Amino acid sequence: MRTSAPAARPITWALAALFLVFIDLGITRSRLLWGPTAFENTRNMTQIVFAQTYQAARKLYTTHRGPERRIAVLGNSRILLGAREPLLQPELDHLAPGLRAVNLGIFGAGIGDQEAVLRHLPRLAPSLVILTLGASDLQGTPASPLSGQPAEMLRIGWAGVDPEGAAERVDRWVRTLWALYGFREFARAALVDRVAPPPDPGPPPDHFPSTRALFDHIHGGSGAAVEAAYRAWRREPTLEAFIAYLEIGSPSYLDLVRQRASGPSVDEDSRGVRLLDAVLARLAAGPWRSLVVIMPENPLIELDTGNRYHRPGLSDDAAAIVRGLAARRGIPVVDARRWMPAEAFVDFDHLMTDLSGFQRPLAAEIVRASGV
Amino acid sequence: MRPASDGPAPFGVVVRALLYALAITALVLCAPTAEHVFIYQGF
Numbered sequence: 001m002r003t004s005a006p007a008a009r010p011i012t013w014a015l016a017a018l019f020l021v022f023i024d025l026g027i028t029r030s031r032l033l034w035g036p037t038a039f040e041n042t043r044n045m046t047q048i049v050f051a052q053t054y055q056a057a058r059k060l061y062t063t064h065r066g067p068e069r070r071i072a073v074l075g076n077s078r079i080l081l082g083a084r085e086p087l088l089q090p091e092l093d094h095l096a097p098g099l100r101a102v103n104l105g106i107f108g109a110g111i112g113d114q115e116a117v118l119r120h121l122p123r124l125a126p127s128l129v130i131l132t133l134g135a136s137d138l139q140g141t142p143a144s145p146l147s148g149q150p151a152e153m154l155r156i157g158w159a160g161v162d163p164e165g166a167a168e169r170v171d172r173w174v175r176t177l178w179a180l181y182g183f184r185e186f187a188r189a190a191l192v193d194r195v196a197p198p199p200d201p202g203p204p205p206d207h208f209p210s211t212r213a214l215f216d217h218i219h220g221g222s223g224a225a226v227e228a229a230y231r232a233w234r235r236e237p238t239l240e241a242f243i244a245y246l247e248i249g250s251p252s253y254l255d256l257v258r259q260r261a262s263g264p265s266v267d268e269d270s271r272g273v274r275l276l277d278a279v280l281a282r283l284a285a286g287p288w289r290s291l292v293v294i295m296p297e298n299p300l301i302e303l304d305t306g307n308r309y310h311r312p313g314l315s316d317d318a319a320a321i322v323r324g325l326a327a328r329r330g331i332p333v334v335d336a337r338r339w340m341p342a343e344a345f346v347d348f349d350h351l352m353t354d355l356s357g358f359q360r361p362l363a364a365e366i367v368r369a370s371g372v
Numbered sequence: 373m374r375p376a377s378d379g380p381a382p383f384g385v386v387v388r389a390l391l392y393a394l395a396i397t398a399l400v401l402c403a404p405t406a407e408h409v410f411i412y413q414g415f
Contacts, residue, residue, distance in 0.1 A: 011385060011389075012388055012392070015385065016390075016396070017393075018389075019393035020393045020396060020397065023394070027397075045413070046410070049410060049412055107412050108412045108414060149410055180400055184401055184403065184405070185405055188401050191401065219415075249415075252411075252413040252415070253413055253414060255413060256414065346415075
């Protein structure tokens with residue numbers, strides 16, 4: 001009697017499944033996937049969101065569970081630049097040793113992206129989770145979408161928050177069950193990096209001694225021109241001089257700001273607010289303390305009487321909605337919108353890394369919220 | 373010697389299973405994903 005063909009024999013497929021488990025573990029639990037790469041330090045603005053999403057995933061899945069209490073800080077470029085770990089950690093060590101900051105900020109991450117990051121947080125097992133957001137993060141525009149690449153790369157779980165098709169639902173389920181499938185984009189990039197690493201500019205410096213050093217890092221060869229325009233604004237602190245400074249180094253940022261100024265309003269029925277509520281529900285359900293921080297805004301925007309660079313009332317409306325929704329979930333809110341002076345900002349949203357000193361008041365809030 | 377009709381030797385099954393697992397891994401890693409064309413404009 002002839003037996004079944006080898007390919008159809010159950011033992012062959014059972015063994016293949018077993019091998020798949022080992023291959024999966026060998027890739028997704030090793031330095032092959034999570035070791036240092038060159039691509040993650042890219043300065044290319046078309047790749048930087050993917051690179052930072054990879055870094056956030058690495059922190060979620062490889063941060064050592066030592067005796068310290070981990071503080072997860074979620075947000076976008078506002079927090080990634082405003083409180084990088086090398087700046088925030090010394091402040092925490094000074095105020096309350098035993099707390100470890102894990103900054104999960106990703107450039108351009110919207111509130112829908114935070115919802116996806118939150119689904120992975122149990123892996124990090126933080127004792128405190130801080131959601132940082134700007135008022136305009138609830139708005140959603142083409143240049144600053146509510147959900148983007150981080151949500152796509154990190155989507156797991158049995159139920160989604162937005163309406164989705166069958167293919168998307170199955171994709172999310174398989175990502176949830178099979179780590180190699182879930183991290184396949186990162187694994188592919190990491191493997192390519194191991195075989196043929198691109199030029200590595202290295203991570204950004206931990207400290208910037210001056211605005212010129214910061215502008216050189218951000219703007220490369222045009223750092224001197226940006227510094228000159230910035231100095232001109234400091235001598236004559238008008239909105240026009242600030243815009244002239246931004247036009248030299250950050251014209252695409254100004255496009256983003258103008259989109260927001262003419263973008264949608266934020267109310268209880270906005271998709272951004274629904275996503276925020278989903279985030280707050282997930283925060284409240286977790287085995288951790290939670291805190292929402294509404295990030296500092298450049299007070300210079302108050303000089304924008306023509307409403308070319310901001311939507312009037314949006315900030316206060318969004319802050320009121322955040323406070324109301326958070327109160328329903330029992331989550332405290334720190335409104336830091338007026339914390340910092342105009343000279344602490346690179347633009348209307350981003351604090352000067354290191355030079356702003358934002359890490360100090362934030363560390364104090366973290367210590368207060370952590371209950372130590 | 374084992375008759376051919378008994379199927380491959382155990383070693384052959386293991387090699388075949390390993391090849392299947394590697395092929396599935398390669399398929400997963402090479403599978404097309406959603407193309408994101410997003411240019412970060414924060415700076």
